[in-house]
Ligand code: GN1
């Protein structure tokens with residue numbers, strides 16, 4: 333792999349010797365690597381990624397969105413005197429001025445590669461009990477939406493059509509149920525039934541967008557806590573990464589997705605289902621962080637359904653994991669055979685816990701929002 337990484341980095345005009353590299357394993361879609369090069373006295377670190385082109389079918393559009401968004405965010409930081417800061421991503425072009433390199437192997441298979449600057453002295457967390465870190469991560473995603481509030485959302489490409497349109501996730505799910513093999517269907521039976529029961533409740537927000545009841549914003553659409561780089565020493569949030577799915581969306585996509593991941597008592601794929609619940613203390617910290625940059629711009633409807641979106645996003649993820657399990661694991665990376673089944677069960681358990689705690693969660697949202705406009 334090292335030789336391949338060096339070959340790719342040369343396409344992006346990286347000079348010097350590769351002195352270290354490792355694979356980054358917390359993403360479930362793309363292949364990611366950290367590499368370090370030394371030239372003279374200077375060491376430089378990069379993130380090298382191979383895009384999953386069965387998921388991102390048009391990598392040029394993905395990179396076009398990312399380029400425009402990073403430029404937009406960067407110009408805000410430069411205007412406020414923070415040039416060269418660790419607050420925005422930097423992608424490197426190839427010698428022919430493209431932000432990706434198309435590699436074709438001997439058998440004709442295509443890979444799209446890109447490289448970005450590694451943000452020095454930074455870490456990500458996958459799970460934490462520290463409310464300060466949770467608040468920081470919530471704040472980073474809220475600020476990401478606030479920074480892009482004046483970006484023309486309609487000019488972005490839809491890199492994965494219907495990504496968070498829950499009814500279309502249910503359609504895929506039902507197709508998978510029809511085609512599943514007997515053994516997998518038997519193992520999944522109770523969870524499948526429970527998810528089908530929840531369909532109307534889970535599709536509520538998507539249906540409201542069709543009726544024009546929820547405004548579109550530019551959203552990240554993959555607000556997992558490991559997509560926020562934190563300063564290694566201070567644990568302050570530096571930069572939101574993984575911009576492949578940045579598209580027009582609703583505030584609930586990021587709020588709900590981020591909360592279902594970081595405010596759970598357990599990991600996303602925990603098999604100890606009795607331990608899986610929404611953690612109210614974590615939810616409070618996350619909500620405070622997320623809504624500080626956005627709270628005053630929320631509509632009544634957004635405010636009303638923010639806590640509910642944690643249920644929607646956990647159910648949607650459960651449906652997506654279950655669909656993949658029934659399809660024979662063709663989408664998400666896995667580390668053991670029924671990993672997607674475990675993920676689906678865990679997210680369902682979390683969704684049920686959110687429904688039971690909605691009143692408390694709504695009260696926390698209320699404390700952190702001032703409504704100044706209504707639609
Ligand atoms: C995928 O690759 P990663 O971990 O950033 C997925 C998200 C899911 C997430 C679940 C493009 O994100 O939608 O929420 O796994 N990304 C895509 O952990 O499908």
Ligand code: MG
Nearest residue numbers: 359361554574
């Ligand atoms: Mg991602």
